[in-house]
Amino acid sequence: MTNPASETIGFIGLGFMGHGMAKNIVEKGFPLTVMGRSKRAAIEDLIGRGAVEVKTAKEVGARSTIVLLCVTGSKDVESILRGDAGLAAGLRPGSIVVDCSTSDPNSTLALNAELAPKGIAFVDAPLSRTPKEAWEGKLDTMVGASEENFHRLKPVLETWAGKIVHIGDVGDGHRMKLINNFISLGYAALYAEALGLAQKVGISPERFDSVIRGGRMDCGFYQTFMRWTLEGDRDAHKFTIANAFKDLRYLEAMADAAGIPNPMGNAVKNSFAIAHAAGADEDYVPMLPVHVGRVAGVDLTPGKR
Numbered sequence: 518m519t520n521p522a523s524e525t526i527g528f529i530g531l532g533f534m535g536h537g538m539a540k541n542i543v544e545k546g547f548p549l550t551v552m553g554r555s556k557r558a559a560i561e562d563l564i565g566r567g568a569v570e571v572k573t574a575k576e577v578g579a580r581s582t583i584v585l586l587c588v589t590g591s592k593d594v595e596s597i598l599r600g601d602a603g604l605a606a607g608l609r610p611g612s613i614v615v616d617c618s619t620s621d622p623n624s625t626l627a628l629n630a631e632l633a634p635k636g637i638a639f640v641d642a643p644l645s646r647t648p649k650e651a652w653e654g655k656l657d658t659m660v661g662a663s664e665e666n667f668h669r670l671k672p673v674l675e676t677w678a679g680k681i682v683h684i685g686d687v688g689d690g691h692r693m694k695l696i697n698n699f700i701s702l703g704y705a706a707l708y709a710e711a712l713g714l715a716q717k718v719g720i721s722p723e724r725f726d727s728v729i730r731g732g733r734m735d736c737g738f739y740q741t742f743m744r745w746t747l748e749g750d751r752d753a754h755k756f757t758i759a760n761a762f763k764d765l766r767y768l769e770a771m772a773d774a775a776g777i778p779n780p781m782g783n784a785v786k787n788s789f790a791i792a793h794a795a796g797a798d799e800d801y802v803p804m805l806p807v808h809v810g811r812v813a814g815v816d817l818t819p820g821k822r
Contacts, residue, residue, distance in 0.1 A: 525550070526673060527581030529574060529597055529604070530618070531559040533755045534644055535587035537651030538617070538677040542585075543568050545676040550580040574598075578607025583673060587617040587644075590763055591624035598628060610636025613666055615673075617658070619643050619698065619760070621767045622691045623774065625661070629687045638666050639687060642674065643694035647741070648755050655679035659697070661690030695768045699782055702761050704738050705802050706788035706809075712746065712817055713810040722746045722806075722817065745803035749819035758805070759798035762789040 525548045528539040536559040543549040549568040553560060560570055571577055574597050577584060584604060586594055594616055598605045604614065614637060616625065622641075629639040645657035657680040660667055667683045674681050684693045715725045726743055729735055744753035765786035772779035792800065792808035800808075810817040 524583055524673070525581050527551070527577040527584035528568075528587070529577060529584065530587035530593075531563070532587065533648040534617075534651045534656070535559075536562070537648060537653075538585070538587060538656070539563055539568065540566060540652065541654040541677040542673065547673065547676065550577050552577050573602045573607075574604040575602045575607035578604045578612070579609075581608075581612065583613045583615065583670065584608070585615045585617055585642075585673075589760065590618055590767075591621040594618055594620055595624060595628065598632075605632060605635065605637065608635070608637050612636075613638045613640055613670065615640045615642050615670060616691075617642050617644055619694050619764050619767070620691050622688045622695070622771060625688045625691050638663075640666055640670065641687060641690035641694075642670070643690050645694070645697055650679070651677065658682070659684045659690045659693045661685055661687045661692075663687075692771065695764060695771055698761070698764045699768050699785065701738055702765060702789070702802070703781065703785045704736075705742060705761075705805050706785045708739065708742055709788060709806040709809040712806045713813040713815055716810060716815040716817060717813050742803045745801070746806055746817060746819060751801065751804075754801055754803050756802050757798060758789060758792045758800050758802065758808075761802050762786070762793045762798075765789060 526542055527550045529552045531539060531554060539549060539551060543563060543566050551560060551563055551568050551570055552574060553570050553572050564570055586597060588594060625641050632639050640662040642658045642660045650656045654677050656678045658674060658678045659682045661684060684690055712722055712725060726747060741754045744750040768782050769779060769786060772782060788809055791812060792805055795808050797808055806817040
């Protein structure tokens with residue numbers, strides 16, 4: 518891929534997803550500026566590939582025409598953008614900020630309104646799939662942006678995404694992402710409760726899996742999710758309980774703002790609240806059956822059944 522000479526890219530948030538995304542951006546020809554962090558491995562890797570490191574978000578903005586953020590949620594995005602050393606202080610008119618985090622749509626709309634008078638566009642492009650696909654450049658993204666900004670961003674998105682959907686205007690990407698996560702985390706809550714019930718009545722996870730796998734209830738998410746329970750693979754899906762619980766609270770707020778009941782969403786949220794209350798925030802989503810199972814009086818920890 519050739520680099521459009523007019524675009525320089527900034528990236529803030531080099532975690533599980535962001536590292537792979539940034540790697541693909543710089544490898545495919547775009548000048549890349551990244552912000553330093555205490556965990557040095559990703560930074561050093563990207564510098565070795567040609568990225569430039571700076572110390573503050575403001576410096577990232579000053580060197581970039583497009584800046585991608587891939588952080589935990591809206592509070593982090595707001596903190597990065599605002600303040601004397603914040604990203605907005607360094608950006609020039611005509612720049613675009615792309616929030617790839619899973620954020621609260623209400624915050625997204627507020628930030629868009631805050632940046633627009635400065636001539637800075639705000640776009641939401643949250644992600645789907647896993648760090649494996651981030652590294653391979655095969656993530657999914659759902660983009661909330663004007664037609665003009667979407668077409669300007671598309672060459673950058675294509676460096677790390679295999680499926681790009683222009684879902685609508687600003688805020689629609691984050692709305693759709695919350696709905697997408699509601700579905701996937703709903704599967705997780707359903708599998709966790711089903712596994713606990715099965716174990717309680719004498720059906721092991723292995724026997725459970727022998728019926729579901731390859732049948733109509735099988736899917737890619739199920740196969741990834743079950744790798745912890747069946748194989749003890751902690752890294753099968755590196756998405757934390759804390760982030761899942763946060764996303765479900767954002768979903769609840771969106772439903773409240775829309776004035777609709779959200780009974781299934783609340784039930785799913787409460788399954789993750791069980792794990793959160795047990796202090797399991799840094800566990801990953803496929804480990805949910807361990808915590809839900811304990812409520813049923815069974816131990817679904819691999820190797821302890």
